[in-house]
Amino acid sequence: MSASTAPAPGPRGSGAAAPVLEVRDLSVAYGTPAGSLHAVDRISFDLYPGESLGVVGESGCGKSSMGRGLLQLMPPGGDIGGSVKLAGEELIGVDAARLRRARGEDLALVFQEPMTRLDPLMRVSEHFVEAIRAHRPDVSKDDAEHMGREALAQMGIPPTRARNYPHEFSGGMRQRIMIALGIVLKPKVIVADEPTTALDVIVEAQILDLLDRLRSDENVGLILITHNLGTVAETCDRVAVMYAGRIVETGSVAQVFDDPKHPYTQGLLRSVISIDTTELSSIEGSPPDLVSPPRGCRFTPRCPERFDACPTVDPVLAETNPGQHAACLLYPGADAGSPRTVVPPERAAAQPHQGETR
Amino acid sequence: MTAQPTPREPSGDVLLDVRDLHTHFNVGGGVLSGGGDVVRAVDGVTFDVRRGEIFGLVGESGSGKTTLGRTILGLAPATSGSIRYGDHDLATLDEKRFRPLRRRLSMIFQDPNASLNPAMTIAQGVGHPLRIHGITSDRAATRAKVAEMLERCGLAPAERFLDQYPEDLSGGQKQRVVIARALVTEPDLVVADEPVAALDMSIRAKVLELMMDLKDELGLTYLYITHDLSSGKFVCDRMAIMYLGQMVEWGDAEGIYDDPQHPYTRALLDAIPLPDPSRKGRDRQLPRGEIPDAVEPPAGCRFHPRCPAAFEPCGWEGRDLVDAIEERWTSVGEDVFERELALVGDLQKAAVGRDEIRFPAADAGALRSWLEDVGPQLPAAVASGIDTVEEDGSDVVVRFRWGPEPGQQDVAGRRVACHLHGVVVRPDGDHVGTPPADRVS
Numbered sequence: 001m002s003a004s005t006a007p008a009p010g011p012r013g014s015g016a017a018a019p020v021l022e023v024r025d026l027s028v029a030y031g032t033p034a035g036s037l038h039a040v041d042r043i044s045f046d047l048y049p050g051e052s053l054g055v056v057g058e059s060g061c062g063k064s065s066m067g068r069g070l071l072q073l074m075p076p077g078g079d080i081g082g083s084v085k086l087a088g089e090e091l092i093g094v095d096a097a098r099l100r101r102a103r104g105e106d107l108a109l110v111f112q113e114p115m116t117r118l119d120p121l122m123r124v125s126e127h128f129v130e131a132i133r134a135h136r137p138d139v140s141k142d143d144a145e146h147m148g149r150e151a152l153a154q155m156g157i158p159p160t161r162a163r164n165y166p167h168e169f170s171g172g173m174r175q176r177i178m179i180a181l182g183i184v185l186k187p188k189v190i191v192a193d194e195p196t197t198a199l200d201v202i203v204e205a206q207i208l209d210l211l212d213r214l215r216s217d218e219n220v221g222l223i224l225i226t227h228n229l230g231t232v233a234e235t236c237d238r239v240a241v242m243y244a245g246r247i248v249e250t251g252s253v254a255q256v257f258d259d260p261k262h263p264y265t266q267g268l269l270r271s272v273i274s275i276d277t278t279e280l281s282s283i284e285g286s287p288p289d290l291v292s293p294p295r296g297c298r299f300t301p302r303c304p305e306r307f308d309a310c311p312t313v314d315p316v317l318a319e320t321n322p323g324q325h326a327a328c329l330l331y332p333g334a335d336a337g338s339p340r341t342v343v344p345p346e347r348a349a350a351q352p353h354q355g356e357t358r
Numbered sequence: 359m360t361a362q363p364t365p366r367e368p369s370g371d372v373l374l375d376v377r378d379l380h381t382h383f384n385v386g387g388g389v390l391s392g393g394g395d396v397v398r399a400v401d402g403v404t405f406d407v408r409r410g411e412i413f414g415l416v417g418e419s420g421s422g423k424t425t426l427g428r429t430i431l432g433l434a435p436a437t438s439g440s441i442r443y444g445d446h447d448l449a450t451l452d453e454k455r456f457r458p459l460r461r462r463l464s465m466i467f468q469d470p471n472a473s474l475n476p477a478m479t480i481a482q483g484v485g486h487p488l489r490i491h492g493i494t495s496d497r498a499a500t501r502a503k504v505a506e507m508l509e510r511c512g513l514a515p516a517e518r519f520l521d522q523y524p525e526d527l528s529g530g531q532k533q534r535v536v537i538a539r540a541l542v543t544e545p546d547l548v549v550a551d552e553p554v555a556a557l558d559m560s561i562r563a564k565v566l567e568l569m570m571d572l573k574d575e576l577g578l579t580y581l582y583i584t585h586d587l588s589s590g591k592f593v594c595d596r597m598a599i600m601y602l603g604q605m606v607e608w609g610d611a612e613g614i615y616d617d618p619q620h621p622y623t624r625a626l627l628d629a630i631p632l633p634d635p636s637r638k639g640r641d642r643q644l645p646r647g648e649i650p651d652a653v654e655p656p657a658g659c660r661f662h663p664r665c666p667a668a669f670e671p672c673g674w675e676g677r678d679l680v681d682a683i684e685e686r687w688t689s690v691g692e693d694v695f696e697r698e699l700a701l702v703g704d705l706q707k708a709a710v711g712r713d714e715i716r717f718p719a720a721d722a723g724a725l726r727s728w729l730e731d732v733g734p735q736l737p738a739a740v741a742s743g744i745d746t747v748e749e750d751g752s753d754v755v756v757r758f759r760w761g762p763e764p765g766q767q768d769v770a771g772r773r774v775a776c777h778l779h780g781v782v783v784r785p786d787g788d789h790v791g792t793p794p795a796d797r798v799s
Contacts, residue, residue: 058558058559058560059558146692149692150692152688153687153688153689154688156685156688157688158684158685158687158688159687159688159692159695160684160687160699160705161684170648171648172647172648173648200418200419200585200648200649201418201585201586201587201626201629201630202418202625202626202629202644202645202648203648204629204631205628205629205631205642205644206644208631209644227558227559228559228631229559229633230630230631230632230633231631232633233631233632233633233634233635233638234631234632234638235631253635253638254635254636257633257634257635258635258636267560268559268560269633271559271560271561271562271563272559272633273559273562273563273566273586273588273589273592274588274630274632274633274634275587275588275591275615275627275630275632276632276634277588277591277592280563280564280566280567280592281563282560282561282562282563282564283560283561286528
């Protein structure tokens with residue numbers, strides 16, 4: 001297997017600013033009865049302050065594992081490899097105390113189901129006192145409550161409601177509370193994993209507007225993990241498309257949405273049912289089992305453009321436009337590490353597509 | 359046996375005629391706590407479904423769309439109103455008389471994992487309704503009919519699937535099985551409740567396409583229940599936008615998308631995330647807050663507290679002023695908040711009514727003049743609904759203007775319930791205040 005060790009570069013014209021997050025060859029594996037499952041397989045990217053990166057892909061493509069991997073939140077038997085540097089400091093391999101500090105103070109994670117993360121027996125204000133004093137024991141209870149009220153107000157929760165219990169809030173308000181808890185210590189990066197999937201469309205738009213405002217007001221880096229391509233187009237500067245544990249395409253949102261290069265990205269964009277949809281389309285088949293992924297390009301069995309090299313040569317990210325990269329043998333440079341040279345695309349060489357009914 | 363008790367009329371005839379339907383539930387009333395609250399899940403809807411069309415029921419969670427679908431299928435008892443289906447009124451049928459109709463009225467549920475019995479093979483599961491309704495008499499006939507329907511639903515060859523269990527299938531395949539089970543009894547009407555919402559986006563289109571093909575092949579009529587206006591646009595002929603148990607706008611689907619007439623419809627359309635970066639940051643006005651509790655829906659227009667276009671007659675009431683003051687406090691900073699809190703006092707202690715709100719004030723004069731000064735700056739248009747602010751002893755009393763609940767009117771060929779098109783009063787509505795002299799008959 002060849003690896004994509006080259007980082008997908010940051011945004012064009014990011015100038016002198018240093019990335020707030022540098023991820024290199026991040027891998028996440030879980031032990032399963034069937035063998036080791038590589039949910040994330042050596043992915044690399046940079047995130048700049050005030051930048052938002054959307055991570056998209058179908059269920060089971062490793063998006064959420066990647067998000068948890070950044071914070072090293074692993075289930076028992078989980079294993080992390082590679083490098084995650086936050087403002088230049090390596091976080092993989094640090095001791096538990098440093099890691100605890102990093103989570104919350106430097107990196108915040110916002111989940112899909114806020115109710116499962118809030119203690120029903122604790123007032124909202126107590127959540128803030130606990131979260132703040134765990135990191136800053138010298139902050140008084142009054143000051144911590146004050147910080148909590150400010151963070152809540154920033155998220156549109158009235159200060160008069162700060163001492164209510166979680167069940168006294170609606171789903172959207174709870175998600176606002178979770179985000180307020182995440183930002184109260186002014187983290188440098190927010191990782192939001194499907195933060196609006198459980199919410200209705202209007203509340204979703206409200207929350208995404210809030211996240212976007214946070215990103216620009218506080219210059220915080222935002223990683224938005226979602227299956228919804230519309231959400232990415234509305235909220236993000238750059239996008240990384242994941243398939244079978246890897247980034248298969250990355251670039252600015254405008255590049256990837258207007259001129260997608262990877263056949264998987266093309267299929268995903270075509271399968272979006274939006275208000276402008278005039279023709280329905282879908283991707284045949286399902287993502288592969290990551291215990292024993294296919295050799296070569298992992299998208300080969302589902303790819304309408306596959307040709308003879310695809311099942312054997314494992315593509316790496318190659319630049320297709322300035323700032324846009326795709327891991328597909330259709331593009332020169334994607335076969336790096338392989339002795340084979342890719343001839344121009346011969347899509348007709350692929351056998352007729354035998355799609356499995358899904 | 360394919361005998362059809364109700365002959366199929368030509369397309370365009372009314373298949374289902376729903377009049378002033380209400381479905382209310384009692385909630386929270388335990389043995390000890392006595393009578394509970396009433397949730398008015400469906401609260402006076404009138405519409406019709408024509409044979410051969412796809413009629414959409416669209417709304418957020420809590421809009422009553424699912425309860426409406428379940429009431430039509432006799433799964434949630436109607437409180438009042440009628441549902442004409444052929445010679446029957448489904449709203450008044452008891453279970454015994456409803457049962458023979460069930461084969462003609464089917465449902466496709468959202469989550470295939472929850473709607474298939476894991477202990478039944480596909481042949482048993484899909485064949486179950488055939489046996490229950492006595493449509494097939496022996497195992498071979500049932501199996502043959504199931505096989506035919508599976509293949510129609512894209513599960514071919516059927517032999518590969520008949521003896522499998524749900525767990526052997528992918529999510530998309532399972533939903534095809536659910537569709538096959540709903541259609542195997544040759545229904546007239548299929549209520550499809552979010553049929554693709556639980557599926558991965560890459561296969562939603564396939565399942566929707568299948569449903570549309572089957573509709574044409576089998577002469578079906580769909581009631582398509584969804585929160586997703588995007589898929590609704592693609593499949594629906596007509597649709598109703600529901601909010602808190604009522605239809606705020608209904609009619610021709612194309613018109614609803616091209617030229618929405620209710621601010622809620624417009625808000626739903628504006629909120630849809632577009633996979634088109636060139637329209638990022640487009641001008642849109644999102645409603646504030648969330649869909650409120652259906653136990654105590656807002657008076658007047660139920661959407662008014664969230665509505666970006668709300669104005670004087672929309673039904674401003676006591677709790678709107680509390681919400682507006684609280685919303686103001688999220689943006690004024692801690693010092694202003696503390697100062698104003700001292701003036702207003704504990705909002706929990708205000709006597710919040712529909713037509714008036716009474717604040718017990720430390721300094722009634724100061725509070726009255728603050729309310730008069732700050733009122734116009736308060737979020738929402740709540741100040742437009744304030745009639746008088748008066749001191750009454752140590753209290754300050756704010757009274758609200760007449761705000762009737764809107765009735766439906768014809769706008770752009772659709773039925774719309776919104777005062778922006780002229781104040782129309784819903785006869786049985788929940789109105790704020792008293793009508794001005796020229797409105798009293």
